[in-house]
Amino acid sequence: MKKDNGSDFKRELTVGEVAERSGIAVSTLHFYETKGLIRSNRSRGNQRRYPRAVLRRVAVIKVAQRTGIPLAEIQSALAVLPDERPLTVEDWSRLSETWRQQLDDRISKLTSLRDQLTGCIGCGCLSMRDCPLRNPYDVLGSEGAGPRLMDPSESMDDAESAPGA
Amino acid sequence: MKKDNGSDFKRELTVGEVAERSGIAVSTLHFYETKGLIRSNRSRGNQRRYPRAVLRRVAVIKVAQRTGIPLAEIQSALAVLPDERPLTVEDWSRLSETWRQQLDDRISKLTSLRDQLTGCIGCGCLSMRDCPLRNPYDVLGSEGAGPRLMDPSESMDDAESAPGA
DNA sequence: TATTGACCTCAACTAAGCTTGAGGTTCTAT
DNA sequence: ATAGAACCTCAAGCTTAGTTGAGGTCAATA
Numbered sequence: 001m002k003k004d005n006g007s008d009f010k011r012e013l014t015v016g017e018v019a020e021r022s023g024i025a026v027s028t029l030h031f032y033e034t035k036g037l038i039r040s041n042r043s044r045g046n047q048r049r050y051p052r053a054v055l056r057r058v059a060v061i062k063v064a065q066r067t068g069i070p071l072a073e074i075q076s077a078l079a080v081l082p083d084e085r086p087l088t089v090e091d092w093s094r095l096s097e098t099w100r101q102q103l104d105d106r107i108s109k110l111t112s113l114r115d116q117l118t119g120c121i122g123c124g125c126l127s128m129r130d131c132p133l134r135n136p137y138d139v140l141g142s143e144g145a146g147p148r149l150m151d152p153s154e155s156m157d158d159a160e161s162a163p164g165a
Numbered sequence: 166m167k168k169d170n171g172s173d174f175k176r177e178l179t180v181g182e183v184a185e186r187s188g189i190a191v192s193t194l195h196f197y198e199t200k201g202l203i204r205s206n207r208s209r210g211n212q213r214r215y216p217r218a219v220l221r222r223v224a225v226i227k228v229a230q231r232t233g234i235p236l237a238e239i240q241s242a243l244a245v246l247p248d249e250r251p252l253t254v255e256d257w258s259r260l261s262e263t264w265r266q267q268l269d270d271r272i273s274k275l276t277s278l279r280d281q282l283t284g285c286i287g288c289g290c291l292s293m294r295d296c297p298l299r300n301p302y303d304v305l306g307s308e309g310a311g312p313r314l315m316d317p318s319e320s321m322d323d324a325e326s327a328p329g330a
Numbered sequence: 331t332a333t334t335g336a337c338c339t340c341a342a343c344t345a346a347g348c349t350t351g352a353g354g355t356t357c358t359a360t
Numbered sequence: 361a362t363a364g365a366a367c368c369t370c371a372a373g374c375t376t377a378g379t380t381g382a383g384g385t386c387a388a389t390a
Contacts, residue, residue, distance in 0.1 A: 014357095014366080014367080015366090015367075016365095016366065016367080025348085025349080026366090026367090027348070027349055027350080028347085028348065028349085030368095030369095031347075031348060031349090035347090043356085043357090043367095044356090045355075045356045045357075045367085045368090046355085046356080046367085046368065046369095047355095047356065047357080047366085047367055047368070048367080048368090063282070063298050065347095066278055067275075067278060067279075067282065068275075070346070070347090071346075071347070072346085087289075088289075089287075089288070089289035092286075092289035093286050093287060093289060096282055096285065096286045096289075097286055099282065100279060100282045100283055100286065103275060103278065103279045103282065104279060106275060107272060107275050107276055107279060110232075110233075110268060110271060110272050110275070111272055113231060113232060113268065114232075114265060114268045114269060114272060117228070117232065117261055117264065117265045117268065118265055120261065121257075121258050121261045121262055121265065122254075122258060123254075124253075124254035124257035124258060124261075126221060126224045126225070126228070126257070133228050134224060134228075179336080179337080180336090180337075181335095181336060181337080190378085190379080191336090191337085192378070192379055192380080193377085193378065193379085195338095195339095196377075196378060196379090200377095208337095208386085208387095209386095210337085210338090210385075210386045210387075211337085211338065211339095211385085211386085212336085212337055212338070212385095212386070212387085213337080213338090230377095235376075235377090236376075236377070237376085331390100332389100332390090333388100333389085333390080334387100334388095334389090334390105335386100335387090335388090335389105336385100336386080336387080336388100337384100337385075337386065337387090338383100338384080338385065338386085339382100339383095339384090339385105340381105340382090340383100341380100341381090341382090342379100342380085342381085342382105343378105343379080343380070343381095344377100344378085344379075344380095345376095345377095345378100346375095346376095347374100347375095348373105348374080348375095349372100349373080349374075350371100350372085350373070350374095351370105351371090351372080351373095352369100352370090352371090352372105353368100353369095353370100354367100354368075354369090355366100355367075355368065355369105356365100356366080356367065356368085357364100357365085357366075357367085358362105358363100358364100358365090358366100359362100359363095359364100359365105360361100360362085360363090
């Protein structure tokens, strides 16, 4: 029932083995294959056989996903690499440097949102004119005045949005 | 064609007015209503009529969404408030304090991920044993050894996952 | 009154990222 | 040789957060 495999290091891996060792469901590996994220060779009987390098590849995919990069983007990042050559340290460096920058961006956006939120907790005006939470891009005064700015309903319980936001 | 409305402050708002003033599509307002996030009264002809307080409510919803809170959670947070009473500053304080904490959590998770990533950029081992990116919960050694820890394939181009991760 | 823009409901569609199931085949230990 | 685990494909389903369209009604203005 169980394959005794722990010793021939260069044998290709079945999908089940990759699943077990990567912690990714078989169905997900199939799915990744349809999306072009990984590739497989096939056995005579049409079963998937993976070079061991695929484990590294899915490891990279998982890390990228944790940073919030969508699969399509991961796919295109990986796609420029020569097909199925194992990822080198340099590949990894380039990829991870890009992703780290994107992560940095996300973090700083969230951080400034948090700071605005903190500043607004005791206020609660949510005024389109005055509240940084409502007016994230500081577009005040730059657009022609509609009824919006004139309207006395702009108060505590009547928060409106920016015209072009 | 166009209603001349800029002056009767207490009239209820039509869905189109709310859409325009909140920057949210009419279809989205309908959708929010089906999800229980907002409520409307109906005109004799079954058209939606909103108390002006709805503008504040959707403002709160939008802010919460920016912090990454799912709609279902926003809904249940808003649901405990007496129905259709305008949100007070205290309501806002409680809600925003909760959401700020969750935002803080997300930020610190992302930050530590970024730091790990930064540390791993030049390394690229992605080793299950040694790499913090692969082993986020520090579960090393705590689970019985499978072929996993014994397997010499655990190397540069052969990264595996944790058993229970 | 007639026009017409705004509104109504309900169903179906989108996108991402998968999972589940049906129906059938392969692999490998015994 | 054979049992049964593991594999295959393809289609459909799930979730979140909406959008789009069809077919029909309402309301304000000319």
